[in-house]
Amino acid sequence: MSSSAASQGRVSALGLLLNNRLATAGLVVLVTILLLALIAPLLPLLDPNATSPANRLLPPLSDGHLLGTDALGRDLLSRLLHGARVSIAVGVSATLIAAFFGSLIGLLSGYARGWADSLMMRGIDMLMAFPYILLALAIVAVLGPGLINALYAIALINIPFFARNIRGVTLGLARREFIDAARLSGKSRAAILFTEILPNVLPIIVITMSTTIGWMILETAGLSFLGLGAQPPQADLGSMLGDGRSVLFNAPHVAIIPGVLIFLLVMSINLLGDGIRDVLDPRLKSGALARPMARTAVERESVPEKPATAKDAVLSLSGLRTAFGLGQRQIEAISGIDLHIGRQECLGLVGESGSGKSITAMSIMGLVPTPPGRIVGGSIYFQGEDLLEANDRRIRELRGGPVSHVFQDPLTTLHPLFTVGDQLVEAIRAHQPLRRPQAEKKAEELLELVRIPNPRRRLQAYPHELSGGMRQRVCIAMALANDAELIIADEPTTALDVTVQAQILMLMNKLRHEKETSILFITHDFGVISALSDRVAVMYAGQIVESGPTKEVLESPAHPYTRKLIDCVPVLGQGDRQLDAIEGGPPATGERPPGCAFAPRCAFARDACKRGEIALQPLDAEREVRCLFPLDVKREALVHA
Amino acid sequence: MHEQTEPMLQAQDVERLFGAGRTLLGRPKPAVHAVQGVSFAVRKGEILGIVGESGCGKSTLARILAGLDQASAGKVLFQGQDLAAAVRRDFKAVARQIQYVFQDPLSSLNPRKTVRAILETPLRRLLGLGREERERRLQKVIDAVNLRPEHLDRYPHEFSGGQAQRIAIARALAAEPKLIVLDEPVSALDVSVQAQVLNLLDDLKARFGLTYLFISHDLAVVETISDRVAVMYFGRLAEIGPAQRIFTQPRHHYTRLLLDSAPAPGKAIMVPESESGELPDPYNPPVGCAFAARCPAADELCRTRHPALEPAGAPKHLAACYHPPVGSTAHE
The missing domain is CATH 3.40.50.300 (P-loop containing nucleotide triphosphate hydrolases)
Incomplete structure (x- = not known):
């Protein structure tokens, strides 16, 4: 198919994504949250860390505090937006770190194979054998509590996820013929890994990132909730949840509000991530998601x-x-x-x-x-x-x-x-x-x-x-x-x-x-x-161009295309060098020229062949041909006798 | 070998074993002989066709001959030098001399690279050419395979199978090698396109003074292009000789079966339909001739001892058969 037809016919990646209603909803929610978080310092908000014991535990919609206040009288709306900033930043950074190191390990071990692969993968297996929260706790325990340390812990425990995914894809790619071809073109192993394999793995890395970023935010929140992440007075969504726990019964809104935001954030990221995966994954792109009907x-x-x-x-x-x-x-x-x-x-x-x-x-x-x-x-x-x-x-x-x-x-x-x-x-x-x-x-x-x-x-x-x-x-x-x-x-x-x-x-x-x-x-x-059929019909560009008894068509084809198609089959015992090739290619589906579709490649084509619709006409009782100037059947038969 | 010219490529008792070795517990792992005892020579300017069905080891052999894989035993000499040693020393130097064309053009071209990037790589990496010289060579190469300059900035998926295979051939040509190993280069193509590519290969060989090793499962295709033909069965050579002679007077029953099975317009196929067509179990190979179970002439000798390649009645025609078929085929 020519490129112009391809670009006309296909929808852009963004267009495909917007076709998916859930993904679009996710995108809208996510962009709104991101935008609010981004401009939080510019908004006329109260200081998120300013305590005011007189105004503690105000309910939502109170005067001056749209979402109420927490146990120390701090403004919840302000803390929520500033907290979301922190949580998102930590989630995104952790994802980037995990994606970088995980993909690198996956690429290297998938391409190196052998003992290097075994060594790296067994290391990854060991990392996966610990319950993740326990591992994160252990890491934080060693490094000490704090947001940055929590970030490292979460990045580390997510490395296996990337490494294993990317290794699988790399393994498959490393066996493809274009890798051998690149080697024969003189590329070094490193060059092959980073200029041949990486571009093909990149979509998978993006898919994996888009589907894990939500998890990362949840895990960060989990660590902060346990008091191991953000340290007071800094707000992040997890520590806000933790603050709300102690007043859960008399002021439930303190815990519910950050909870709802975490839910919205993670849900929108996951919906969008699924949408991105559907767009980028070649298997899904080729129609695996479209559910065909039981019948045409x-x-x-x-x-x-x-x-x-x-x-x-x-x-x-x-x-x-x-x-x-x-x-x-x-x-x-x-x-x-x-x-x-x-x-x-x-x-x-x-x-x-x-x-x-x-x-x-x-x-x-x-x-x-x-x-x-x-x-x-x-x-x-x-x-x-x-x-x-x-x-x-x-x-x-x-x-x-x-x-x-x-x-x-x-x-x-x-x-x-x-x-x-x-x-x-x-x-x-x-x-x-x-x-x-x-x-x-x-x-x-x-x-x-x-x-x-x-x-x-x-x-x-x-x-x-x-x-x-x-x-x-x-x-x-x-x-x-x-x-x-x-x-x-x-x-x-x-x-x-x-x-x-x-x-x-x-x-x-x-x-x-x-x-x-x-x-x-x-x-x-x-x-x-000829091994099997009594009659034969020859198709070209979506039409039948000739039909008739197999023996007769083979011996004296009437359509120039049939003649050419027979002649380009190499026959044993006729090892003459120059095969009769048909120059050019058939027209792309749906781009059939007017007149005879074969005319542009036909040696016998005249002006009349390039106009109008040419019908399939009977040649004799059993044969039909779609050609204005069929080859002379009898003469051909004599020549090839 | 008493050739007028020094052979360009020589295989000496090449063997390739997959598996084998021992497990951690010391148990031997099962081993498969993909290629066994293969010897032949290819002269400069010659086309040697290697025919065989799937699983006969022809692709493994091809990869060894191109330096992409190493023989477990035996030797490959390229212009008198040990190929395996040359590959260890400098793979690029070997790649400047020997190139490879793969069966499936679309999987041998990186989907995320433009044709220009694909074709420039050997010019830059193998020949170390500067920008201007590269551009000149690029034009020459795409012209040689009948592609147009505007094709250079497209991606592989925008091409038909025949065009993609011509790009792959252009890449192999770019470094101006002496020998090209063609591994089923036309099997994935339509017959009409297949003829175009075969004619192109023939033309390029004459223009650039190339030597080909042409591997295919299709006898008629091999006959069209080759000077000499080697027939492989179950990892070994069954027969090797001048193309004409092999196709008119085969001296191995397997070659005979291949000839009888080949379809052609207007030809009725005559093979016993109960013929099982099963290859022997590679993990439990037969002691004698691997074809004995399917062979009409097999006897006790064939089942107990493996026949060696021996002269079969004409110069340079060797066959590994105790009871070779006599007479000529109907294809003359």
């Missing part, structure tokens, strides 16, 4: 008529359009997909990454996450039934039953904590009223069906105990568990080794005949397609 939303302007192909096809898509809302814009990922798959047919859907082939596949069973995705036009018929009009319950029945999926990476599709048997039984019992022993029997048969040796024993295996090929076999078994009519296989062999890929392809080909299943097979590799 359908927002069609009109419901199209049932296409003629829908009657006897297993699956029939017509004019399907799926769009993503990105910022204020709506980007169409696929625009007007027409596909049909006959009974026992395997249709190969080929395209480069970003061509929309996976979105097409995921739209069928409503697996495109909403938000941001939604289906904005067209229709999907499965065995004559309109899937876009079906209710959620019906879709749930179909998913994993008559229509099932096989995905690219079996390690992420199988649950790591359950045995293969448990997962198969669950899949079976979700759709069939079977008792567990019967379902187990069936699971065993399924594993046998996908040629897993020793199926009874393998039922007890966890996914990580199986090889990649075996795991994918399990996924295929699961897809077949409920007599699927249609299997949607999204790059099922891309993550596998070549020899394993060949076996899986052979297996799928055999099973589809045995079980009379139709397959929608998605891949980016024209080499793989």
Whole structure:
């Protein structure tokens, strides 16, 4: 995606933060408190330490004392604001100190590993083994009471928190390839640590700081409450609480007022901290917080008529359009997909990454996450039934039953904590009223069906105990568990080794005949397609540009893009040096040029190709192509014969 | 070795052991031989392809050959010098000669650095160039990989996979090394982009007189680019020889299986679907040939003794197989 599209589509970090209502509330409260604390010396307040025994324990809203006075007659409002200044200053300084030393230890031990790591981490472990308040007490006992000493104590006991967090992140980063690359670029170890790793750890340090600063203020208050922090007559929130304790019953406001301020302060910091974490954490940023609906939303302007192909096809898509809302814009990922798959047919859907082939596949069973995705036009018929009009319950029945999926990476599709048997039984019992022993029997048969040796024993295996090929076999078994009519296989062999890929392809080909299943097979590799599919459809920039019987399309492609895509696959035994590469790249999603999307990269493009909408036209009875000047099929066939 | 030219890189019985050692209580820790007994030589200007499936030790070998890791036993000689000693003495001096391109371009580029910062680092740190000279070289390098000057101030995530891999190649080129180790440089890319990058690599090799070690799991890709090919299985070399010969007359059953499994447009795949495809347990390696369990020609000898790499009927063609397949494949 180009940078201009990125900056248009994405919201700024502050914008994201303000989207979070709780974080915004936290920000407002915090800024108010900070502002009041900051300008406290400038406000017309009484001297916070001036005692006046005549006015002791005045209730709030008394004359001249808005929040009343304490046991020595000191003005509570003035003490509160001055106290907040002290508490916040101590909390912030302690956080900065702890963050600096903790992060440094974490960075060093995460990067050094080995004995240095062990030494530092065991030290940290020892620090953590003491109850924190006890440790703080011990430190203050050694150094003597006082605000500065309390600050040191609190900083020290929070170092482990930073050290452990940062070490974990550093450990992960230190194994990344860009670290090796930096070494190869001549950077020293220290330079790598501080110029390569630190910039990547910084957001984590900020997140950790924003979530601990509240704790630090609480802990400072705790020490002061015990009389180990701020010494009289200096006010801080903790010592004010301590003062209030002795008069708790006859003048509760003396303790309640600082208590409420501590609550507000810590609460607002925590809310804001959570908000900051949500904005900065890349995992949460990429949408982990957005709760997608159980099914892709359908927002069609009109419901199209049932296409003629829908009657006897297993699956029939017509004019399907799926769009993503990105910022204020709506980007169409696929625009007007027409596909049909006959009974026992395997249709190969080929395209480069970003061509929309996976979105097409995921739209069928409503697996495109909403938000941001939604289906904005067209229709999907499965065995004559309109899937876009079906209710959620019906879709749930179909998913994993008559229509099932096989995905690219079996390690992420199988649950790591359950045995293969448990997962198969669950899949079976979700759709069939079977008792567990019967379902187990069936699971065993399924594993046998996908040629897993020793199926009874393998039922007890966890996914990580199986090889990649075996795991994918399990996924295929699961897809077949409920007599699927249609299997949607999204790059099922891309993550596998070549020899394993060949076996899986052979297996799928055999099973589809045995079980009379139709397959929608998605891949980016024209080499793989011919192993399995009867027909093939080629996608480019969210549209189908050519479709037809696999053999014919491979032998004499009509669309220049198909031709190029076939030619750039290196073929064994044709080790001629110069591969036929397609120069340039496909247009970014949603930035399709007018006319033919491939025209800018096409050697045969003419002016007419760059205007208007080009329709998918029949070439003969079985083939269709979206090209104004299709390659001469017969001549091509002769040349390549 | 009776080559006309002195080999640029030589591996002699390279071995890499992971784990091992003893626990605090003196119990031996389990050990895995990732690479074992690997020997070969690469001449100047040559492209040696190393093919193998995941877990065969090819990436471990690649890291050793680039000086990023050390062999547990055996030796790597670079231009006649011991590489491990050179790395200990001065890693930068080695990095000026040998560079590395990683599989995943996006994880080999620091997400928080601009392309300029990434490409300037080797120029400054390895070559110690001044600002003006750096700028000139930078233009030359990005021009060589078909990137535009305005790309320099962008961050890696703003690029497509193919562009990012070209940036990674530019970084490797910047220090003007003699040898580049390419570890699956096109595996993460789309086929159309893969062809662009392969053509670019070929072009750069001719322009800068480079030597490549090209590692990949994809035979067709390796065949396209390599002069010679080494096939690895379970940490050892199964077969090594001229690319043409390996692909037309393989003398190891594993190579044969790889060839039969490779997909191609219009080709029907014919492998036994019950073939388990499982690698042996690395903690309990077989005594004999590691491929014996999957091999159609395996007998008692194969299971009890490990075959050595021996001449296989043509000059410079070696294979480790007691009962090599005969005849040629259909790919000619």
